Amino acid sequence: MISVVMPSYNASAFIAEAIESILNQTFQELELIIVDDGSIDDTVEIIQRHRYRDQRLRLIQIQHGGICQALNTGIKASKYGWIARMDADDIAVPTRLEKQMKAAIANPNVVVWGSYVHHLSLTGEVLSLQRQGPLTEHEFYSLKEAGEIPFVIHPTMFYKKDALLAVGGYDSQIALAQDLDLLSRLTEYGPILTVPEPLLLYRMHQKSSSMEKFFAQQFFSRYIVARHHARLNGTPLPVLDAFKQAEANTPFIAQFSQKVHLWGQFYYRKAGLHVAEKKYWRGGFYLSLAIATHPTYAIQRLWQQKFSPEARRALKQVSTSAGNSHPELDRSPQYAHLSRPQSLPNSRR
Known part of the structure; x- marks a missing residue:
């Protein structure tokens, strides 16, 4: 069983696609916890409509306090031993959770699994491939011995809840780069590895925090x-x-x-x-x-x-032939509107 934790803040443009990409995973034994961080658009209404149709979705509403607070709230509320990180403007490939869970079962000492990503434009076009993170335990320990922080892409993280709780979750005192800080502390609890496949479509836009x-x-x-x-x-x-x-x-x-x-x-x-x-x-x-x-x-x-x-x-x-949309998503009718964003979100990244 997997708990998927998704923070949201004014994410009405793309959150429906993000929710559907989780609820339609090939791995179905999951709960989706969305922690809304005080949205002032119609994000909550969109979440409520999906919750009505699928009881695996849980909504927690909090006052606006930042992404660390939202993630820690979702982690605390989660029921299961593995937690998957998800952003409200990204799209998970249908086999994401299945492949990460298989990797976790085959390698029980690994505490975090990431994956590669495809960068996705606002209009739904796949732009590029990003490969990030160690692929083997030997590579992880080599990076660790060199004093580096083994890094995996934040919204692809699939982590052991016990390890997250042991390090105290996300540090709200770190204003930015919270993912790097978390990984720094998690290196003491076991390997951090990457599934070498693009299992997430990572939305890129000018208003992202990284820009x-x-x-x-x-x-x-x-x-x-x-x-x-x-x-x-x-x-x-x-x-x-x-x-x-x-x-x-x-x-x-x-x-x-x-x-x-x-x-x-x-x-x-x-x-x-x-x-x-x-x-x-x-x-x-x-x-x-x-x-x-x-x-x-x-x-x-x-x-x-x-x-x-x-x-x-x-x-x-x-x-x-129609463009660069993802073929696994093309086969699902719910993604027919992939290239029709409603408006530019106020991203949390």
Whole structure:
């Protein structure tokens, strides 16, 4: 049995597709807990309509307090030993939970399973493949011994409830990059691995937190890495204000190099989003900026996501004569409206 926890906030544009993609999984022994974080649009009404049709769906409404509070509320309310993370604007491939549960049963010591994802545009087009996370325990322990945080894509996470509770769940004091912080703490409880298949369609848009708060998110990521290293070394965890001051005292050349590289990453993301919106000249402009400011990152990512043999095979599998919609979803009538978003959501990512 699986508990799926989905936080929602003003997600009316896409939450119906997200709900249907879970309730229509090939693995049916599940509960879907949606924690609405004070939505002011018609998100709750949409959830209520689905709850009326399927009693596996549970709705919890809370005052707006942020994604950590919403996720922790859902985790606390869950009934089962495995919890699947899900966002309200993404779409789970029909076999996602089945494949992650099979992996969990075959590898009982693993505490978190992720998966690859396909990036999805607002209009329902599959854009690229993202491969993320260690595939074997040997790879996980090699990363851990090197002081790195083994990372899997947040909305694909499938984790043991016991391990989540043991580390205290999500830390509401971490304003951004909560997933990286959680994984840092979970590394002490067992391997974190990835199912090497795209089991989620990950919605990309300009209003996502990863775009609107990109530089703040990168700062918190560095802070979490510093905390991770302190934890490994048995030294006191750095205080946020002290860490900010230490960064401010970094030599100018190091700060400048870091900022240039971050701008390169930001430009690359902007390029992808503009291409997704079919604004090709803007996409080309930002891609040129990305290559100019951080060529290693931009060229490597472009290769991995679009032009590598694995990426080209994956994208070819999801292409159809009508466009780039996902073939597994095409076979389900409830996804016929996939490319008809109602409005741009206020994303929680």
